[in-house]
Amino acid sequence: MTVPLPPPNRIYLLRHADAAWAEPGQRDFDRPLNEKGFGDAEIIADKAADKGYRPDLLISSTALRCRDTADAVYRAMGLTLEVRYVDALYNATVDNYLEIIDAQDQAAVMLVGHNPTMEQALEALIGHEAMAGSLPGGFPTAGLAVLDFDASATAWRLADFVVV
Numbered sequence: 146m147t148v149p150l151p152p153p154n155r156i157y158l159l160r161h162a163d164a165a166w167a168e169p170g171q172r173d174f175d176r177p178l179n180e181k182g183f184g185d186a187e188i189i190a191d192k193a194a195d196k197g198y199r200p201d202l203l204i205s206s207t208a209l210r211c212r213d214t215a216d217a218v219y220r221a222m223g224l225t226l227e228v229r230y231v232d233a234l235y236n237a238t239v240d241n242y243l244e245i246i247d248a249q250d251q252a253a254v255m256l257v258g259h260n261p262t263m264e265q266a267l268e269a270l271i272g273h274e275a276m277a278g279s280l281p282g283g284f285p286t287a288g289l290a291v292l293d294f295d296a297s298a299t300a301w302r303l304a305d306f307v308v309v
Contacts, residue, residue, distance in 0.1 A: 147284040149247035151294050157255035160188040160263045162287040178213040185287040185309045186214045190221035201258035202227050206234035215257045234258045239265040270301040
């Protein structure tokens with residue numbers, strides 16, 4: 146596993162908001178956000194925008210619940226935000242997430258994805274101890290990790306964790 150080095154200088158990891166349970170015959174991939182999830186996605190997107198957190202590029206899983214979450218961010222950040230939907234983020238490994246981040250040349254990149262991979266990516270970037278100390282209950286739905294690259298330590302650090 147290779148941890149990405151700049152660029153980007155800032156990484157946003159956003160776990161999709163609460164999803165509805167699958168209806169009979171419905172694929173997991175097609176589960177939308179539930180009512181709470183739609184509200185939480187709007188709240189977390191607005192909180193991020195209010196804090197001045199704005200990626201240059203948003204990369205989202207193509208799963209419906211991630212697209213719904215990404216749409217809320219797009220509305221909150223303004224219609225100039227570049228959004229890409231990537232099939233490889235669905236059922237991906239932590240290495241896939243890190244490779245996608247590492248392949249970007251923008252200063253600030255946001256991934257909208259799934260657990261447990263989102264939590265594993267955060268742990269790979271900041272280390273087990275920092276992860277356990279910052280998120281003892283794990284990575285919640287609609288949680289937004291803000292990571293900055295600390296050039297003096299040549300390492301990523303968790304600058305903020307925004308929750309609903």
